[in-house]
């Protein structure tokens with residue numbers, strides 16, 4: 483997969499030949515930008531360039547959607563489960579071949595079955611059929627099919643995703659999961675709804691929430707311990723995935739009954755408040771589900787309430803994950819993005835697909851730019867799962883409006899891609915140039931929910947702060963003042979590491 487430097491240099495030399503030799507006066511970023519333009523129409527050179535490019539952080543990443551179907555088959559085999567040959571659902575043994583429920587091990591070597599399972603657990607080879615008409619429904623249905631193994635193999639799953647992230651020159655990953663594995667939902671089910679949020683909260687806190695939080699943290703401990711063991715992070719030859727800084731977002735299933743959503747939110751804020759690995763709360767599930775739409779305003783009020791109690795817990799929200807025709811137009815006009823920011827306190831927005839249909843879209847875009855609300859843009863997933871291609875794709879809209887954007891994968895396993903492929907779509911599909919790609923990579927770390935002061939003077943103004951301003955040329959030996967900043971801030975350390983990587987990358991052009 484990785485090409486040698488010499489191969490790289492040959493490609494660079496071939497592409498550079500024929501262009502005027504006035505490159506000495508240009509900055510490394512300018513030269514790199516020029517190279518990308520020359521490589522734009524050469525798929526081999528472009529992909530090689532993008533593979534090597536530093537990519538910062540993936541800020542919108544669902545753990546269960548990021549793992550590939552082949553891995554879930556392995557877990558099902560390990561767990562001794564059965565697979566339904568038609569529905570591709572998993573069940574506990576004993577299997578019953580006559581009823582079509584065969585041992586999962588059969589999906590290792592029975593090639594037609596293996597292909598059927600992979601296609602069912604992803605959007606690979608999707609073709610509309612009478613009982614499976616919509617790629618988006620096929621996409622969401624996949625989660626339910628591999629669910630029996632997804633909650634039992636977090637260690638292996640984390641090892642897979644951080645390794646893949648590092649292979650693509652990512653240094654940071656925020657992944658969404660439910661630390662308590664559904665305990666908060668069960669606790670919420672025991673509650674009767676009460677419009678008094680404070681009363682609801684105290685009943686949950688005195689009724690078992692402490693145990694939910696403790697169990698959730700223990701689940702993360704176990705997962706990280708296993709991940710580190712698989713990757714050999716404490717041994718002599720650690721896997722490259724060990725170098726990725728990993729953080730979690732506590733996801734809340736927004737299509738559930740309101741008392742269960744409330745309990746999940748409380749668990750999320752409590753865990754994030756107590757555990758530095760859990761940096762944010764996020765609402766997930768298809769936004770066009772009944773309760774996600776019907777209770778939307780209530781959910782925003784809940785977030786407003788919890789934000790008042792836990793102001794240090796970050797909030798990122800799936801917002802505007804709706805497309806024309808999918809819902810009534812009134813839902814597109816219902817200001818889901820604006821309310822997520824203004825009432826729900828979202829610092830970052832995932833997807834934001836329906837932004838141009840919101841009331842006063844120009845005003846909303848200006849507000850997002852002014853307040854530095856980052857959009858986690860899953861450009862390739864938007865094309866494949868949502869049909870948002872050409873003029874409907876929102877990436878150029880946000881970029882043009884000056885809204886900070888980072889490219890994120892969403893569900894790279896189910897979509898059968900990886901972050902590099904998303905970068906490629908941005909370049910090939912929307913004419914994004916190198917300075918813009920670099921800006922999005924920097925934005926991914928600037929808006930990452932890691933603690934500490936930034937390396938930059940102001941939000942989305944990528945001018946180095948005074949203590950480090952003279953140190954960029956030699957990142958390996960920062961001055962005393964710069965070292966002090968780096969020692970005090972995890973965010974600045976990540977940004978410094980990335981700038982050093984950019985320095986090395988750009989020096990090749």
Ligand SMILES: [Zn+2]
Pocket residue numbers: 542544800832892
């Ligand atoms: Zn998502």
